[in-house]
Amino acid sequence: xxxxxxxxxxxxxxxxxxxxxxxxxxxxxxxxxxxxxxxxxxxxxxxxxxxxxxxxxxxxxxxxxxxxxxxxxxxxxxxxxxxxxxxxxxxxxxxxxxxxxxxxxxxxxxxxxxxxxxxxxxxxxxxxxxxxxxxxxxxxxxxxxxxxxx
Amino acid sequence: xxxxxxxxxxxxxxxxxxxxxxxxxxxxxxxxxxxxxxxxxxxxxxxxxxxxxxxxxxxxxxxxxxxxxxxxxxxxxxxxxxxxxxxxxxxxxxxxxxxxxxxxxxxxxxxxxxxxxxxxxxxxxxxxxxxxxxxxxxxxxxxxxxxxxxxxxxxxxxxxxxxxxxxxxxxxxxxxxxxxxxxxxxxxxxxxxxxxxxxxxxxxxxxxxxxxxxxxxxxxxxxxxxxxxxxxxxxxxxxxxxxxxxxxxxxxxxxxxxxx
Numbered sequence: 117x118x119x120x121x122x123x124x125x126x127x128x129x130x131x132x133x134x135x136x137x138x139x140x141x142x143x144x145x146x147x148x149x150x151x152x153x154x155x156x157x158x159x160x161x162x163x164x165x166x167x168x169x170x171x172x173x174x175x176x177x178x179x180x181x182x183x184x185x186x187x188x189x190x191x192x193x194x195x196x197x198x199x200x201x202x203x204x205x206x207x208x209x210x211x212x213x214x215x216x217x218x219x220x221x222x223x224x225x226x227x228x229x230x231x232x233x234x235x236x237x238x239x240x241x242x243x244x245x246x247x248x249x250x251x252x253x254x255x256x257x258x259x260x261x262x263x264x265x266x
Numbered sequence: 267x268x269x270x271x272x273x274x275x276x277x278x279x280x281x282x283x284x285x286x287x288x289x290x291x292x293x294x295x296x297x298x299x300x301x302x303x304x305x306x307x308x309x310x311x312x313x314x315x316x317x318x319x320x321x322x323x324x325x326x327x328x329x330x331x332x333x334x335x336x337x338x339x340x341x342x343x344x345x346x347x348x349x350x351x352x353x354x355x356x357x358x359x360x361x362x363x364x365x366x367x368x369x370x371x372x373x374x375x376x377x378x379x380x381x382x383x384x385x386x387x388x389x390x391x392x393x394x395x396x397x398x399x400x401x402x403x404x405x406x407x408x409x410x411x412x413x414x415x416x417x418x419x420x421x422x423x424x425x426x427x428x429x430x431x432x433x434x435x436x437x438x439x440x441x442x443x444x445x446x447x448x449x450x451x452x453x454x455x456x457x458x459x460x461x462x463x464x465x466x467x468x469x470x471x472x473x474x475x476x477x478x479x480x481x482x483x484x485x486x487x488x489x490x491x492x493x494x495x496x497x498x499x500x501x502x503x504x505x506x507x508x509x510x511x512x513x514x515x516x517x518x519x520x521x522x523x524x525x526x
Contacts, residue, residue: 134321141328214317237320237356239327 124150124254127177129161129194130212131186135235139181139212142239142246150254153177158189162197165204178259180209181249182229184220192223199228206260208253309366312359319359323352354486361488365473368416368495375500378414380453381407384441387421391429400429400437407443408451410520416496421455423489424516428457430483431514450502452519461510471504493518 130136136154143150153174155161161182164171180198184191191211198204208230213220216234224232233249236242326348334342384404388395395402402425410417421441428439438458446452462470462477469475471494476487493516497504502520 134325138321138324138328145328145331214320235320237316237323238353239324239331242324 124178124259125153125175126150126179126181126254127153127155127161127164128181129155129158129186129191130181130183131156132183135183138239138242139246142243143250145243146247146250148246148250148254150250151175157186158191158194161194162189165198165201177207179253180207181212182209184211184213184215184224192227195224195227195229208257208259210249210253305366305369308362309370312362312366315359316356316363319352319355323349323356326352354484357484358486358488361486361492364419365488365492365495368419368492368499373413373415375411375413377409377411378417379407380410380412380417380443380451383412383414383417384421387418387425390418390422391426394426394429398429398432398437400439402429402439402441404441405443407441407453410451412500412520413496416499420493420496420518423493424455427489427516428455428459428514430459430485431478432457432459446519450519452517454515454517456513456515458513461512462506462508462514463510464508467506467508470506 128136128139130139136156140152143152153164155164160171161180163169164174165177167174182191182194186194191213195209195211198207198209205228211224211229211232212235213233214235221232233245236245326345330345330349333345381404384407388402394400425439425441429437435458440456441453442456443451443453466475466477470477471490473491474487475490476485478485494504497518497520500520502518504516504518506514506516508514
């Protein structure tokens with residue numbers, strides 16, 4: 117687990133079960149071997165990232181996929197909290213949403229999202245997007261080594 | 267005495283006239299409001315339908331991809347119909363959204379280069395042009411007063427149609443503009459395609475109007491309705507001249523499209 121071969125830990129923050137499964141399937145179809153963790157709203161995402169109960173033993177993710185519209189604490193607040201946290205801010209956080217609203221795009225970059233992606237309508241295109249995420253963010257990009265897991 | 271009576275009659279007539287005018291004004295306001303609500307409703311409905319439809323489309327596509335040839339022939343056929351239906355509905359909703367955006371997402375009219383708008387439309391059509399081997403040419407085009415996004419969409423729809431409704435052979439589309447009236451411009455988009463029977467010249471600009479079977483040409487029948495709405499929003503009109511087998515020329519004039 118401590119060599120270069122450990123599989124990457126990805127946190128998906130997404131409230132729609134249909135979208136969660138679709139993302140899992142798209143990663144599977146694209147033959148991408150990652151560890152996908154799911155948080156269904158912003159509160160759970162922050163608990164996972166801060167290793168608060170019941171996520172005390174959660175791994176520190178290497179990469180975060182974040183939906184914008186979430187119950188309880190929405191994606192913009194999650195993004196702001198991540199980028200305000202000296203420990204968490206270095207984790208690349210990518211927005212993955214259906215919103216094509218210019219205001220959401222601008223706001224996300226202001227909050228230092230690492231990039232902004234919209235969910236394609238067609239499954240083929242979605243798989244292609246997941247493949248691109250893998251090729252770029254999870255393969256080519258040099259990610260910071262996540263420190264001790266405890 | 268008679269003068270007084272006449273005076274009263276005239277006053278009554280004036281009052282009645284004023285009342286009728288106020289009633290008419292109120293009706294116009296009500297109509298405008300209900301039109302606006304309808305436009306807003308179409309926008310919200312088509313926008314919110316996208317989400318559940320994305321689920322239906324994605325999962326039927328996933329079913330097809332994983333299980334094609336692994337169930338039985340009936341299952342393959344059923345799934346194929348479901349995938350096709352969902353895909354067509356997506357196109358329909360996207361076109362409906364584009365149509366209602368012409369009314370709801372309007373930018374102020376500005377002085378812009380129509381040639382630059384055309385270049386952007388051709389960029390957007392890049393894949394279509396490359397796949398069809400179409401040759402698209404144009405004359406120098408003027409600076410006009412327009413909503414740039416909508417002008418791009420207008421060019422894109424008309425040129426896209428010119429490339430799409432074609433027989434065998436190289437599709438050719440030419441765009442030109444000539445002065446129209448004192449300050450306006452009349453644009454033409456001419457193609458060498460299948461052409462349109464004169465009896466359909468009016469009808470093709472209506473919502474959901476299609477002249478071909480789905481197997482021949484895919485489409486929702488909304489493209490030209492969008493064009494008409496865009497042109498009318500610019501205070502102009504759009505028409506077509508065509509001879510079957512020889513191609514069509516779409517002409518749109520915009521009164522407000524004055525140069526300087």
